[in-house]
Amino acid sequence: MKIEEMHYSIIIKELDKAFDVFEKLYGRLNEGSDFDLYEKHMIEAVVNFNKDNGTNYDPADTLDHVLALNEDDEDEDMQYMNEALENWNNLQAELKAENEK
Secondary structure, eight states, X not given: OOOOHHHHHHHHHHHHHHHHHHHHHHOSOOTTSOHXXXXXXXXXXXXXXXXXXXXXXXXHHHHHHXXXXXXXXXXXXXXXXXXXXXXXXXXXXXXXXXXXX
C-alpha cells in the first residue's frame, strides 16, 4: 500500500492527536496500558482521516506503513509508542500461534 505524499503528514498529525487523546483519557502509554484500546484509537484516527479526505486507506496497513517509514524520524514519545505497538502485535501473534497448536 502506498500513502500519497500529501496525505502522509496529515495522517501523522491525526495519529499524534489520537495518541494525545489516549494519554489524556488513560494516562501515559506504558507496559501496563491497554494496547487493544490504544490500537483502536489509532485505527479510528485513520478511519476518520479516510472519511474527511475521501480516501480508502486500510487502517491496519496504514499504521504498519507509517510505523515503518517513521522509524528513522521519530521523537522519543513516538518511538516508545511505536515500540509498544510492535511488541503488542508480536505478543498477539505468538499467542495466536500457541493457541493453534
